[in-house]
Amino acid sequence: MTDVNLAQLLINFVTLSSFYSCFAVGLALVFGIMRVINFAHGEFYMLGGYAVWVVMTVASGLPLPVVFIMALIVGPLAVGLIGLLLERFIFRRIEENPFAGFMASLGLAYALQVLAATGFGVVSKSLPVMFPGSFSFLGGVITSQRLVVVLFSIVMMLWLWGFLTRTRTGRAMRATAQNKESALLQGISLGRMSGLAMAIGAALAAVSGALMGSVINIGPFMGLEAIWKAFIVVIVGGMGSIPGAIAAALLFGLLDSTMSTFGAGQFIIMIDTLIMLLVLAFFPNGLLGRDSAVMESRTAGLGAVDIEWRPLARRVGLPMLLVFALVLPYLLPAYLQDSLVLFTISCIIVMSYRLVTTMGGWSFAHIATMALGAYTMAMLTTEYASLPFWLTIPLGGLVAGLFALAISYPVLRTRQFYFFLSTFAAGEALRQCFIQFKSVFGGIEGIPFINRPGDILGINFFDTVNYYFLVLFFALLCGGIMYAFDKSTAGRTVKAVAANEHLSESLGINTWRYKALAFVLGSFFVGIAGVFFSNYNGFVAPTDYTTAFMFKIIAAAIIGGTRSFAGPLLGLIVLTVIQELLRDFYQIVPLIWGAIIILIMLFMPNGLESLLARAKPQGAGQRGREPAAARGGSS
Amino acid sequence: MTPPASASSPLLQLVGLSKSFGKLDAVKEISVTLSAGEIRGLIGPNGSGKTTLFNLISGFLKPTAGQILWRGEEIAGLAPHRIARLGIVRTFQLTSVYGDLTVMENLLMSSHLGNRSGVLAQSLQLPSARAEERRLSERCREILDEMGLTELADSRAANLAGGTQKILGIANALAADPILLMLDEPLAGLNPAEKTALMEKIETLRARGLTILIVEHDMKAVMTTCDRVTVICYGEKIAEGTPQEVSRDQRTIEAYLGQDEAVHA
Numbered sequence: 043m044t045d046v047n048l049a050q051l052l053i054n055f056v057t058l059s060s061f062y063s064c065f066a067v068g069l070a071l072v073f074g075i076m077r078v079i080n081f082a083h084g085e086f087y088m089l090g091g092y093a094v095w096v097v098m099t100v101a102s103g104l105p106l107p108v109v110f111i112m113a114l115i116v117g118p119l120a121v122g123l124i125g126l127l128l129e130r131f132i133f134r135r136i137e138e139n140p141f142a143g144f145m146a147s148l149g150l151a152y153a154l155q156v157l158a159a160t161g162f163g164v165v166s167k168s169l170p171v172m173f174p175g176s177f178s179f180l181g182g183v184i185t186s187q188r189l190v191v192v193l194f195s196i197v198m199m200l201w202l203w204g205f206l207t208r209t210r211t212g213r214a215m216r217a218t219a220q221n222k223e224s225a226l227l228q229g230i231s232l233g234r235m236s237g238l239a240m241a242i243g244a245a246l247a248a249v250s251g252a253l254m255g256s257v258i259n260i261g262p263f264m265g266l267e268a269i270w271k272a273f274i275v276v277i278v279g280g281m282g283s284i285p286g287a288i289a290a291a292l293l294f295g296l297l298d299s300t301m302s303t304f305g306a307g308q309f310i311i312m313i314d315t316l317i318m319l320l321v322l323a324f325f326p327n328g329l330l331g332r333d334s335a336v337m338e339s340r341t342a343g344l345g346a347v348d349i350e351w352r353p354l355a356r357r358v359g360l361p362m363l364l365v366f367a368l369v370l371p372y373l374l375p376a377y378l379q380d381s382l383v384l385f386t387i388s389c390i391i392v393m394s395y396r397l398v399t400t401m402g403g404w405s406f407a408h409i410a411t412m413a414l415g416a417y418t419m420a421m422l423t424t425e426y427a428s429l430p431f432w433l434t435i436p437l438g439g440l441v442a443g444l445f446a447l448a449i450s451y452p453v454l455r456t457r458q459f460y461f462f463l464s465t466f467a468a469g470e471a472l473r474q475c476f477i478q479f480k481s482v483f484g485g486i487e488g489i490p491f492i493n494r495p496g497d498i499l500g501i502n503f504f505d506t507v508n509y510y511f512l513v514l515f516f517a518l519l520c521g522g523i524m525y526a527f528d529k530s531t532a533g534r535t536v537k538a539v540a541a542n543e544h545l546s547e548s549l550g551i552n553t554w555r556y557k558a559l560a561f562v563l564g565s566f567f568v569g570i571a572g573v574f575f576s577n578y579n580g581f582v583a584p585t586d587y588t589t590a591f592m593f594k595i596i597a598a599a600i601i602g603g604t605r606s607f608a609g610p611l612l613g614l615i616v617l618t619v620i621q622e623l624l625r626d627f628y629q630i631v632p633l634i635w636g637a638i639i640i641l642i643m644l645f646m647p648n649g650l651e652s653l654l655a656r657a658k659p660q661g662a663g664q665r666g667r668e669p670a671a672a673r674g675g676s677s
Numbered sequence: 678m679t680p681p682a683s684a685s686s687p688l689l690q691l692v693g694l695s696k697s698f699g700k701l702d703a704v705k706e707i708s709v710t711l712s713a714g715e716i717r718g719l720i721g722p723n724g725s726g727k728t729t730l731f732n733l734i735s736g737f738l739k740p741t742a743g744q745i746l747w748r749g750e751e752i753a754g755l756a757p758h759r760i761a762r763l764g765i766v767r768t769f770q771l772t773s774v775y776g777d778l779t780v781m782e783n784l785l786m787s788s789h790l791g792n793r794s795g796v797l798a799q800s801l802q803l804p805s806a807r808a809e810e811r812r813l814s815e816r817c818r819e820i821l822d823e824m825g826l827t828e829l830a831d832s833r834a835a836n837l838a839g840g841t842q843k844i845l846g847i848a849n850a851l852a853a854d855p856i857l858l859m860l861d862e863p864l865a866g867l868n869p870a871e872k873t874a875l876m877e878k879i880e881t882l883r884a885r886g887l888t889i890l891i892v893e894h895d896m897k898a899v900m901t902t903c904d905r906v907t908v909i910c911y912g913e914k915i916a917e918g919t920p921q922e923v924s925r926d927q928r929t930i931e932a933y934l935g936q937d938e939a940v941h942a
Contacts, residue, residue, distance in 0.1 A: 531785075531810065538775050538786045545773055548735055549787045549853045550761035 049182030051303045057188050059295025060195035061254060065268060066275040066287045067202065068246035074219035074282035075239035078133055078143035079459055083272065084265025085154035086121050086244045090251025091260035092162055093117025094169055106172040110256065114194070117252050118245035125244025129237045135644055137236070142643040144462060145600060149639030151265070152593055156633040158262035166261030191253040198249055199288070202242070206284070215239060219282060266589060270470045273463040274314055278321045281459055308478040315471035322464055323452040367514055371507045378622070379506045383578055385618050386513045390571040392598045392610035393524050398564035399604045400533070401557040402540030403461040406592055407449070407469030408568055413476065413587035415442045415569030416576035420489040431495040435516070435573050442569025443562045445472070450558045469592070476584040488583030492576060513574050520567050527563065528607055536560045590632060597635045600642060686748075688713045688888050689734070689765075689857060694743035694753075696729055703729040705912040706743065711857070716879075716889045718903035718920070720896070722932055726912040727892045728770070731861050734890075735767045736760040764856030770865060773846030776835030780826055780845055783834050784817035785810075787852035817852055824848045824878060840871030844878060851882075858882065859890045864898055876902055900924065908932065 069083045094113040101109055128150065136142040173186035184192075206212040218225040218235040226232060251260075254268070275294055279286030294314060301310050371379050391412065398405050415438030422429045422437065429437075453464050476483040483489070494503045495512075503509050527533045539546045539553045546553050576582035594617060602613025617635065624631050689711040696704040704726045711717055721727050732738040734745060736757040745753040747763055755763075775783050821827045824844055829837065834845060843863055850858055863879070864872050876898050882889060893899050899906060900920040908916040908923055910932040916923050923929055 531806070534782075535786065535789060538778070541775055541777055542772075544737070544757075545769065545775070545849075546786075547737075547757035548761055548767050548769070548773075549789060549849065550758050550766070551789050552756075552758045 047182055049180035051182075051299060053179060053182045053184045053188075054299035054303060055296050057184070057192050057295075058299050059292045060192045060199070061250060062271065062275055062291035062295050063288045064195040064198050064246060064253070065250040066272045066279070066291055067199070067284055068243035068250075069272050070276050070279065070282055070284050070287040071202075071215075071246075072239050072243040073276065073459075074284070075215060076129075076133060076137065076143070076236045077282075078137075078147065079281075079462065080240075080243065081144065081147040081269065082128075082151040082154060082265075083243065083247050084267075084269030085151050085158075086125065086247035086265075087251035087254075087268050088158060088260070088262065088265035089121050089124070089154070090117045090248030091255030091264060092158065092251075093120065093248065094252050094255050095162070095167055095260060098169070106170060110172040110190075110252075114249060114252050118248040121248035122241040122245035125240040126237050129240035132640060132644065133240065134233060134236060144459075145596070146640045146643040148593065148596070149636035149643070151636075152590070152632045153636035153640075155262050155265070156630060156636070160629060162262065164262060166259040166264070168259045169256050172256055187256055191257060194249065194253055198246060202246070202284075211238070270467060271314075274318045274467050277318055277460060277463050277467070280325075281463075311471045311474040311478065315467055318464060318467055319449060319452040322456055322460065326455040326460065368511075371510050376506070379510065381618070381622060383506060383510045383513055384575075385614070386510060386517050387571050387575050387578070388595075388598075388614055388618075389517050389611060390520050390574075391568055391595055392602075392614045393521050393607075394564045394567035394571065395595050395599055396564075396604050396607065396610045397524050397527070397560055397567070399599060400528070400540060401454075401536050401560035402543075403454075403465075403557075403561075404596065404599075405469075405561070405564075406462055406466035406589075406596075407446075407472070408565070408595060409587050409589075409592040410469030410472040411442045411445055411565045412568040412572035412575070413473065413582070413584070414445050415439060415572030416582045416587070417476065417483060417489070417572075418442075418569070419573040420492050420576055420582040424489060424492060431493075431577065435570055438573035439566040439569040442572065443566035446562045446565030447558070450561050454554060454557045454561060470589070473584050473587060483584075486584060488581055488585075490581040492580050492582065494577060494580070509578060513578070516570065516574065520570060524563075524567060525607055532556070532559065593632065594635065597639055600639055686713070687711065687746075688748060690744075690746040690749075691730075691734070692744040692746065694730070694733060694745065695741045696726075696733055696738060697741050702912050704733065704740075704909075707909065707912075707914050709907055709914065709917070711888060711890065713856075713888055714883075714886060715904045716883060716891065716902060718899040718906040719890060719892045719909070720894075720899055720906060721909040725909050725932075727909060728861065729912075730909070731767060731859060731892060734760075735765060735859065761853060764854070765859065766850045766853045766855035766857070767859040768846045768850050768861055768863065770861045772842065773849055774834040774837075774842050777833070779831050779833055780821065780837070780848075781814075781817065781830040783845060783849055784820060784852045785814060787849040788813045788817055788854070820848050820851050823881070824851070838871075840867045840875065843867060843871075843875060847875075847878065847882075855887065857888045857890065859892075861892050862894060863891065864893055864895045872898065 065083075065087060068086075069080060072078060072080050072083070093116060094110065097113040097116055098106075098109050101112065104112075132146055132150070133143055136146060171185075171187060173190050176183050176185040177189060204212075206216055214225070214228075214230045215235050215238065217228065218230055218232060222232060225235070250268075251264075255264075258264070271294070275290045276282075276287050278293070279288070279290035297313065297317070298310050301307060301313065371382055374382060391408070395405075395408050398408060418438040418441040419431070419434040421427075422434050423431055449465075449468050453461065453468065456464055476488070477486050479485075494509065497503070501508050501511075503512060535546075535551060536556045536559065539551060539556050543553050572587075576586065579586070598613035598617050599610045600613065601616055602609035602611065604610060620634060621628075621631055624634070687710045689709075691707055691709045693706045693708055694704060695702065695706050707726075707730065719727055719730065729738065733740050733753070736752075736755050736759065739754050743753070744751055747760075747765065752760055752763065752765075775786060778786060818827070818830075821830055824847065826841070826845060826848060829841065834842065837845060847858075847860065847863065850860075860879070863875060867875065872895065879889065879891070879902060891899065891903065903920060905918065906916075906920050906923045907914060908926070908929045910928075915928045915932060916926040918926070
């Protein structure tokens with residue numbers, strides 16, 4: 043760009059901001075009323091984009107602008123209806139458990155992605171230009187298509203504003219967002235408000251998707267990119283605050299358009315994330331947000347059964363398990379030996395993930411942190427230094443731990459919802475850095491030709507089984523340390539802080555320090571897992587460390603439960619067995635995981651324990667619900 | 678009833694302490710002086726700012742104006758855990774126990790402050806850390822004994838009756854080795870028998886030389902246990918003195934009239 047055109051900058055700013063607000067406001071609306079972060083908001087957006095394509099295919103004879111307008115009506119109506127149904131049959135049933143709501147929406151997001159990928163194909167589609175031509179404005183240029191995006195977004199915003207301030211229903215919705223109890227006393231039906239919020243939010247997302255789909259390409263994973271930005275917008279604005287979301291949308295619209303106009307587009311993700319972290323450091327509830335509800339985030343899952351057989355497991359189980367692990371590779375065909383190595387590495391990941399969750403927050407940056415370990419190993423053994431592989435094992439862990447430490451101050455000050463979202467944004471930003479800074483990290487192709495370690499005592503690590511033993515050794519070592527930490531005073535203090543932070547503070551415990559300890563330690567171990575993962579693969583690429591991978595780890599933790607040490611491992615075994623059984627239908631595996639998560643959240647948010655509770659209403663039943671009651675009250 | 682040792686130097690001084698939330702003044706220029714060894718009652722109608730005052734002293738809120746002096750040193754604005762380490766330990770209205778832990782584990786967790794071994798030594802279970810733990814558990818057993826919880830040492834806290842949980846909450850606070858113990862409505866939600874038992878326990882704490890600040894609605898308990906009583910209403914201090922003086926105070930009677938008849942008890 044030779045000279046900067048202010049008018050062009052203004053046009054870009056208006057375009058971006060109007061899109062950001064239209065998309066993020068729906069998310070804020072749903073959160074404000076239902077206290078649910080809808081991860082599937084991005085998928086509603088994606089469906090809105092595909093609606094244009096579907097309408098175009100069905101009504102192929104009509105002129106394109108007519109098709110577009112039709113799609114803008116049909117798409118949001120259909121997606122709004124989906125939102126309404128999902129609220130009725132999923133979210134309303136778990137409304138008292140925001141954690142379950144969030145996790146269910148995560149499962150939903152993946153299920154919808156897989157459905158879209160199967161139905162429409164993985165390859166993204168570009169829509170034809172519907173409104174050809176462009177306009178000049180004070181020397182800047184805007185295409186007609188983008189002008190339509192801007193106008194339509196503004197119309198939607200004005201309509202929403204009018205609806206929320208001028209109509210009885212809209213005012214009732216705002217009242218509900220402010221105070222559920224008194225709204226109830228006013229005779230407002232909460233269920234109706236939630237359904238309406240979800241329908242409007244979904245429709246707004248679909249409108250954004252249709253609008254953006256006409257400018258960029260549509261694909262099954264377009265929602266993931268958009269939701270990242272929406273999360274940052276609602277975090278900075280203050281969750282659930284619509285004016286906050288719009289203010290933050292304007293802020294980021296200005297920032298992003300300025301950066302891209304000045305040719306610094308590759309820094310957008312980094313800068314935006316830094317701003318988010320900065321805002322959180324000073325305003326843990328965002329700029330205009332109020333304190334969000336606290337929720338129980340430790341799940342029981344299958345691990346709950348562990349309590350029954352723990353004494354037995356200790357005496358007989360562990361040695362037998364060890365023997366089994368040593369013999370197993372020889373019993374398996376070659377292709378399963380490969381899975382076994384990856385499974386063992388995943389064991390380190392889920393154990394370290396559980397360590398992070400003991401401090402009360404479910405990080406979404408775990409897999410991106412793992413990638414840091416992998417990149418450290420890759421760069422130090424190939425490009426920048428020729429360090430021996432062995433040395434990069436602790437170094438990879440260290441770099442991952444340092445990253446966690448760096449983001450821990452803003453991120454750990456936040457409460458649950460903000461913690462999910464800010465770690466998600468930070469992790470995604472890190473992954474995008476690997477892609478954007480091609481000269482350092484090798485871009486989307488990553489770093490190839492990573493060598494496995496040389497022979498030790500004549501053991502050749504190019505042999506899969508030998509590599510498995512190497513990984514098994516480190517999994518046992520890391521697992522042993524994590525287990526010892528879990529049982530130690532420090533580990534128990536971490537859990538006590540998570541159970542009742544105010545009480546712990548009032549007893550003199552430096553709560554931040556213990557949370558940071560678990561966060562950094564868990565990140566250290568997942569960094570080590572990253573070193574092995576990419577070393578085994580022989581290359582490291584950002585495509586290995588996707589949100590889908592993160593999703594698998596979260597699914598393992600949910601299915602297994604995080605109360606006991608063995609829980610997530612149990613969950614991982616279940617997932618791995620499903621994955622291997624469905625080897626020929628690998629595309630639909632995430633769909634099944636998504637469905638399992640939704641079902642678990644619907645019918646047993648506390649895992650198997652809640653099933654036992656139903657069978658036996660008195661005894662075990664209370665267990666799952668107690669932690670909520672054990673929370674100290676201070677305002 | 679022994680008279681308060683008011684001659685000794687002040688332990689805690691609130692000087693012109695104010696806290697406002699937006700336009701609402703929750704606490705307005707309150708000045709209170711606590712002497713070492715006294716049991717002070719803090720009373721006032723609902724919403725008068727008692728809990729806000731508690732949160733200010735314990736560091737959960739930062740004052741808008743004024744000073745909080747602990748043995749003459751400013752402590753306003755310190756993090757809650759730092760204030761606890763100075764010896765100011767509070768309980769909470771709702772719950773002051775870790776429901777998932779047993780009674781003994783609760784106390785061990787609460788005695789965290791006294792643990793001199795570092796986090797690393799704890800994680801690795803070094804001999805020094807083990808010795809330290811033995812010393813702490815000894816002390817916790819003494820507190821259990823004193824509070825009459827020894828038989829329940831291995832019960833899960835969440836399974837205890839409401840009154841017992843309240844006592845455990847106070848035991849937790851004691852394990853943190855307080856100089857000033859602040860009890861936020863310790864009697865709320867208890868039946869009369871539990872109330873009597875708990876007030877007896879609080880009386881025995883006086884013997885430990887503890888200074889105690891109690892927020893309480895139960896006037897009978899306040900009037901029989903406290904050495905001095907401070908009355909606040911709409912965020913302002915309206916009266917202060919011995920229970921007898923306060924119960925005759927015209928403004929106190931007005932503040933409570935029609936709100937809480939217990940004042941006449």
